[in-house]
Amino acid sequence: MSAGESNVVEIGRGDNSVAAFDVERVRADFPILEQTIYDRPLVYLDNGASAQKPRQVIDAMTEALETYYANVHRGVHALSQRSTDAYEAGREKVARFLNAASVNEIIFTRNATEGINLVASSYGREFLQAGDEIVISHMEHHANIVPWQLLRDQLGIVLRVVPIDDDGNLLFEEYEKMLGERTKLVAMTHISNALGTIVPIAEVIRLAHEHGAKVLVDGCQAIPHMAVDVQALDADFYVFAPHKVYGPTGIGVLWGKEDILNSMPPYQGGGDMIASVSFDETTYQDAPHRFEAGTPPIVEAIGLGAAIDYVSGIGLDNIAAHEEGLLHYATERMSTIEGVKILGTAREKAAIVSFVMDGVHSHDVGTFVDRAGVAVRVGHHCAQPVMDRFGIAATARASFGLYNTPAEVDALVDALVQVKEFFG
Amino acid sequence: MFDDLRELYQEVILDHGRNPRNFRHAEEATCSAHGNNPICGDMLVVYVQLDDDGVIKDAAFQGQGCAISVASASMMTEILKGKKTAEARELFKTFHDMCTLDDVDAAAIEKCDADAIERLQMLSGVKEFPVRVKCATLAWHTMDAAIGGNEETSTE
Numbered sequence: 001m002s003a004g005e006s007n008v009v010e011i012g013r014g015d016n017s018v019a020a021f022d023v024e025r026v027r028a029d030f031p032i033l034e035q036t037i038y039d040r041p042l043v044y045l046d047n048g049a050s051a052q053k054p055r056q057v058i059d060a061m062t063e064a065l066e067t068y069y070a071n072v073h074r075g076v077h078a079l080s081q082r083s084t085d086a087y088e089a090g091r092e093k094v095a096r097f098l099n100a101a102s103v104n105e106i107i108f109t110r111n112a113t114e115g116i117n118l119v120a121s122s123y124g125r126e127f128l129q130a131g132d133e134i135v136i137s138h139m140e141h142h143a144n145i146v147p148w149q150l151l152r153d154q155l156g157i158v159l160r161v162v163p164i165d166d167d168g169n170l171l172f173e174e175y176e177k178m179l180g181e182r183t184k185l186v187a188m189t190h191i192s193n194a195l196g197t198i199v200p201i202a203e204v205i206r207l208a209h210e211h212g213a214k215v216l217v218d219g220c221q222a223i224p225h226m227a228v229d230v231q232a233l234d235a236d237f238y239v240f241a242p243h244k245v246y247g248p249t250g251i252g253v254l255w256g257k258e259d260i261l262n263s264m265p266p267y268q269g270g271g272d273m274i275a276s277v278s279f280d281e282t283t284y285q286d287a288p289h290r291f292e293a294g295t296p297p298i299v300e301a302i303g304l305g306a307a308i309d310y311v312s313g314i315g316l317d318n319i320a321a322h323e324e325g326l327l328h329y330a331t332e333r334m335s336t337i338e339g340v341k342i343l344g345t346a347r348e349k350a351a352i353v354s355f356v357m358d359g360v361h362s363h364d365v366g367t368f369v370d371r372a373g374v375a376v377r378v379g380h381h382c383a384q385p386v387m388d389r390f391g392i393a394a395t396a397r398a399s400f401g402l403y404n405t406p407a408e409v410d411a412l413v414d415a416l417v418q419v420k421e422f423f424g
Numbered sequence: 425m426f427d428d429l430r431e432l433y434q435e436v437i438l439d440h441g442r443n444p445r446n447f448r449h450a451e452e453a454t455c456s457a458h459g460n461n462p463i464c465g466d467m468l469v470v471y472v473q474l475d476d477d478g479v480i481k482d483a484a485f486q487g488q489g490c491a492i493s494v495a496s497a498s499m500m501t502e503i504l505k506g507k508k509t510a511e512a513r514e515l516f517k518t519f520h521d522m523c524t525l526d527d528v529d530a531a532a533i534e535k536c537d538a539d540a541i542e543r544l545q546m547l548s549g550v551k552e553f554p555v556r557v558k559c560a561t562l563a564w565h566t567m568d569a570a571i572g573g574n575e576e577t578s579t580e
Contacts, residue, residue, distance in 0.1 A: 361494075362490070380465045387465065393466065
């Protein structure tokens with residue numbers, strides 16, 4: 001909990017002083033935020049699905065396309081060299097951002113989902129066999145469930161699910177009990193996209209390692225909201241989605257320990273991932289290139305590098321403090337609306353507020369608040385087991401980012417009050 | 425702020441959404457189908473009871489969904505009673521067109537029960553909300569599957 005927490009709930013309506021940094025200056029970096037939706041200022045609270053892009057990212061990608069774009073790792077010509085340098089510079093920025101031991105540990109994929117599938121397919125099929133166990137939690141995104149189910153059906157492994165309590169906390173004792181000599185992999189989210197729960201992932205990893213299991217962390221919701229040091233966590237794999245941390249879509253990041261990556265077979269075959277090819281025998285490059293068959297997301301890696309520069313310039317700790325202020329303010333104000341129930345009240349939470357409204361379905365909530373210019377996500381958030389756990393089909397979810405303000409929380413709350421009135 | 429939404433969320437629709445008619449398991453149903461909208465998690469079961477002449481004697485539904493999908497299912501069960509399956513299919517097709525097309529074939533509308541069309545007109549306001557079209561049509565897709573014998577349907 002931040003020291004500034006007690007100030008946060010006392011601020012007046014529309015007062016943006018909660019910011020640990022100059023939020024108006026930050027907002028000015030995001031061209032998309034200047035618009036109105038149905039004649040009302042856009043209030044973008046769907047950052048958990050995807051975040052908007054600052055001018056710095058847009059400019060970096062535009063500059064690449066306008067001045068030095070070419071394919072990478074291929075040509076001797078000037079543009080190819082410049083593109084390769086910029087692409088690899090993106091990788092170096094990601095390595096520093098995660099405090100990876102080596103730049104070789106950063107693999108660019110199509111998206112975070114592909115990162116998980118890569119591990120399931122390559123690591124899973126090489127090192128797991130029938131009877132082995134994979135442990136996941138009840139609050140995983142479908143992307144961290146289905147790849148393991150596919151592997152289960154192919155290999156005959158066992159998938160075990162750690163339950164959560166009514167607040168959305170991981171039941172740690174149950175987790176501990178599940179670990180055993182058959183546990184080969186723990187695949188767990190760092191922050192739940194549907195509930196906002198921050199999982200004590202360092203402890204999860206420590207215990208898994210005590211049992212000789214490897215750990216993959218789904219960091220999609222964590223990376224935009226907190227500083228992550230993969231060496232301090234001692235994870236084995238960590239995936240995240242650049243588009244949620246103000247970077248472009250079309251690229252995902254898989255970090256893995258270098259020795260583990262180099263022990264894994266290729267995921268896809270093609271150009272760029274080979275050392276040499278003949279019809280009798282093909283040898284492969286080491287990581288990361290072994291796992292990057294074909295032309296990679298070049299401009300996207302450059303944009304991701306710019307996004308990392310951007311959030312690093314503001315400081316992840318400052319962003320975390322700002323968002324924690326918004327979380328507390330939103331929780332406090334939304335709790336005052338009769339009939340609104342917040343799902344996910346874990347002890348440690350990120351700035352994600354999932355909620356249901358008595359007598360009004362989440363889709364209707366979504367359509368109505370949209371008319372007020374407020375963008376929220378409605379539905380099952382690709383986490384149907386979580387919805388089932390709470391006996392509901394859908395929630396509405398406000399998820400905050402670094403450019404959101406208390407005034408925007410007010411706009412959401414005002415809209416919700418009117419929705420309630422409309423439906424009586 | 426919500427004036428524009430009144431066109432879609434009319435009192436009649438809100439009423440059907442809050443107090444759905446024929447919201448029950450139909451014991452005598454001769455056919456039924458499950459419908460789900462994977463995008464939003466809406467799930468319905470539609471029950472239809474046909475007599476020997478292919479006339480719908482009873483229609484009912486159970487499930488959960490937004491105001492639009494529940495209201496649509498509720499109104500559909502009322503509309504269907506007494507209709508032949510061919511008429512029900514014709515109504516579905518016309519309603520689907522009303523929800524998605526700017527210029528619906530007037531002749532097709534003429535052929536349908538005027539009373540039913542008038543009620544469906546209210547729901548056709550979803551045309552202005554493309555992502556909500558599936559909410560309005562899920563029950564009809566499901567009914568179509570029930571009387572056609574396809575027991576699983578999806579708006580996808």
